[in-house]
Amino acid sequence: MTDKLKDAKIVFVVGGPGSGKGTQCEKIVAKYGYTHLSSGDLLRAEVASGSERGKQLQAIMQKGELVPLDTVLDMIKEAMIAKADVSKGYLIDGYPREVKQGEEFEKKIGAPALLLYVDAKAETMVKRLMKRGETSGRADDNEETIKKRLDLYYKATEPVIAYYEKCSIVRKVSRNTERNMMLQSNMTSVLSLTP
Ligand SMILES: Nc1nc2c(ncn2[C@@H]2O[C@H](COP(=O)(O)OP(=O)(O)OP(=O)(O)O)[C@@H](O)[C@H]2O)c(=O)[nH]1
Ligand SMILES: Nc1ccn([C@@H]2O[C@H](COP(=O)(O)OP(=O)(O)O)[C@@H](O)[C@H]2O)c(=O)n1
């Protein structure tokens, strides 16, 4: 455990590829002033830096596989510490990807107060990612890698939601329709809930 992050309020944001995690996090930041840390964005920044480690990460991400747990956890922890003095709380977007990642986070940083589950149908996610791929420049927004990311999501990440349901910290936001009401009502109760 890190002293600086001892009392940090942590919200895990979990959902399939293209479910809208990043989009929902932006809304929460605008409304509640939380610090948004997307694990995928942190990894992409490392790739963009052109470092040796970045090159290794790129190869893994292009295949839609998971990068080594320690790498992503270290990056998140570093980014959290950098914001510790100004942060009201953290939205950890795209992490944990598997139960083990959650366990390690709790050991090294702390327990989440909540898990925000961004739910969307596979069909919706694929459609959105294919559309995003037209302009995103993301090497993994292509049909083949999207399929692999989806498979891995259902196999490895969905069990994370069940795992945290046991301690009743899961709040679901459904993104299958265009209505925003769900986000509003869910988030108000979510973020005012004391850990
Ligand atoms: N129509 C519609 N599109 C949305 C909605 N939320 C997100 N999108 C779009 O769907 C795509 C994926 O959204 P993101 O917020 O990037 O999804 P994500 O879960 O962060 O995806 P990854 O970065 O791949 O993990 C983007 O092009 C968004 O503009 C929504 O509620 N309705
Ligand atoms: N905790 C994480 C987060 C992302 N990643 C990698 O980064 C890629 C992009 O993650 P992301 O969260 O931006 O996007 P989605 O796969 O959710 O659409 C994943 O496909 C993984 O290769 C990872 O390995 N471990």
Ligand SMILES: [Mg+2]
């Ligand atoms: Mg994202």
